[in-house]
Amino acid sequence: MKQYIILVFLALGYSFNLEAQTLTAYFKEAAENNPGLQAKYKSFEASMQRVTQVNSLPDANLSFGYFISPVETRVGPQRAKFSLTQMIPWFGTLKVQEDVATLMAEAKYQEFLEAKNKLFYQISAAYYPLIELERLVEIEKENIGILSSYKDIASVKFQNGKGAMVDVLRVDIMLKDASTNLSILEQKEQPLETRFNKLLNRAENTTIVIEDSLSLVSLSSAYGKDTMLISNPLITELELKIQASKASEQVAIKQGLPKLGIGLDYVIVGQRTDMSVADNGKDVLMPMVSVSLPIFRGKYKAAEKEAQLMEASYSLQKEEVANRLTSSYEMIWFELQKQSELIFLYEEQIKESNQSLRLLLSSYGNSGKDFEEVLRMQQQVLKYQKMKASSLSDYYIKMAELDYITAKAK
Template sequence: MKKIIIIIFTAFGFSTLTNAQSLDDYFKLAAENNPGLQAKYKSFEAAMQKVTQVSSLPDPNLSFGYFVSPVETRVGPQRARFSLTQMFPWFGTLKAQEDAATLMAEATYQEFLDARNKLYYQVSASYYPLYELHKLISIEEENQRILSSYKEIATIQFQNDKGSMVDVLRVDIMLKDATSNLSILEQKQKPLVTRFNKLLNRSDDDNIVVQDSLFTFSLPANYRKDSLLASNPILDELELKIEASKASEQAAIKQGLPKLGVGLDYVIVGQRTDVSLPDNGQDVFMPMVSVSLPIFRGKYKAAQKEAQLMQESYSLQREEAANRLISSYDMIWFEIQKQIELIQLYEEQIQESRQSLNLLFSAYSTSGKDFEEVLRMQQQILKYQKMKATALSEYHIALAELDYITAKSK
């Protein structure tokens, strides 16, 4: 990357920085500070907490009962009862639930990666218009200087009876247009700077360092097309959701099987006072085993059907996303090639127009005629310079979008 120049537009958010920041530095700042991206990561962390929740055993149940009217037994009256039970899901149920939650958490992480890549694209799409605007301002300022020099020459030619006053007035009109255009461009800086800074979660008027020049790159045919579907967070997210739905289906099947329970009852027994017995007043311990009877099958079948339908839904979403990526790739690739051709065209037009301008200006300096053609050619150069700056910006924005859909940052 070419050396970044120092751009001084303090009033509009540009200022001198000793250590110039590259676009990659702004990517890092955005990844660290953007609240939307931080929210996506918090969602991933929250999804990870779900894994522990669904893979843990249910809480044991402790109950206490007091006999208002003691139950008389051979060894004494029963005073109170403590009961402790623990239920266990069918074998493999917790593992299936854990797998489903883990896969959904991984899918959430892929969603975070896609959000990060999209943020990088948004930063690029906000950065390059700043380059374009700076270039347009520079071009318009140069146009003002050239027109001012033309006005001086036209005035001298008029004073020497080699030109007309109309030539001076024509330059005046163009100078007013240039001044108005420059004012509009300078007003445009503030919203562009604000948009860029807000992506980085910074103050509206924080300083931004912009490159002084951009270049096109020689890209091979089908650039990064092989990674379009092979490693894309959007597709990986949906694939993981499909696997999570399969695990949820297995979990639903397991939940429809009996649950096993073990427990222990402890009964406090009072002593009999009317007779002497070996086990008089002996407390009672009673181990228990229980089994749930999942005879109401509707909810279990519905859970299985829900998981199956979600698998189909995610599969269709993945197919649609793949189609969208492929069509987007072709459109973006066309846009890149289009801008490359336009940039080459504008550069050639600028060079040829400058040659024509030099010839026209030489003729005017001698004869004082055809000043209108000199001005027209100068405005044509100005037009091509502006169009080239816009095309360079559009080229790099399209290239950033291509990097996004092919997950270059993954």
């Protein structure tokens, strides 16, 4: 199959470098300017900030108390009290929280990569119809030129008494059809250009450089299929979320363990004036240790169960995405083979139809008869030329879709 596709496109004479360079430049511009893609990247950057947040100790508590009625002690009355307390989660809690946040941030990055790949596919799907349109316009203009020459021939034949006036009228009818088709094709250019330019987030009337040839593509029989379920960002994103769910379960377990607290109390003591004692008016400094008692276990068990259910959900989603990608691959591959065969067929049909057309023209030049058959064959050549242009566009759009689901690097 690989050799067959290469031969088809070599026969059609397509160039690799020009098209690749143009699309690569457009991909780069879109990656820098597309607001949807930028939003995905900002979301990833925001999720990275979460890592620092969950890896930090909770805020320390500082409290101050003033004794309205001083508490008398041996060394003097207590006037005021400062307390500083820092709670510390159970050993390893911060680490697993950091792991969860890191994995979810990595999943966000895979979401960004998926958006980038999809954007590049959309750009390709908007680019190739522009090439197709340009080719269709050329074909229609060539057709109008040929029909105009046929009209001149038919007019001369009629004037010489070797042809019928109906032949001239037939060409007139076909010329009007061709002119209308050309007008419609030219009107189609603006919406296609607008769609393409907006993907790059630029003015809708910005000039688009369209190459007049497509790249030579060689495909193996299992192009990207062996790595598709490994490299696709959708699969990787869900795998990271599965790992994050497992880590979240550990977070729930850790949070259900006691939290340790260390603190320091500082009491301001006034001096006694009624008598002299040792350490008179000496302030009090008292270290403290506390432990939280997670007696009510319901919320911790619910958090564990939530993590387990999310893990199961992500696993099922991963399986569903894998099935969808596999079926999409097979359908896209079928379409590529189909379009390749059609392109080869149209090339042969164009060649044979042109040969028949030359014979019919020669016969008409001698006899002045069967002009209708000449026109019919000309329209057949036109039909195959247009179908070939459309098949080429469809082929490369499907090629871009295959690159999208197999996450081929751009």
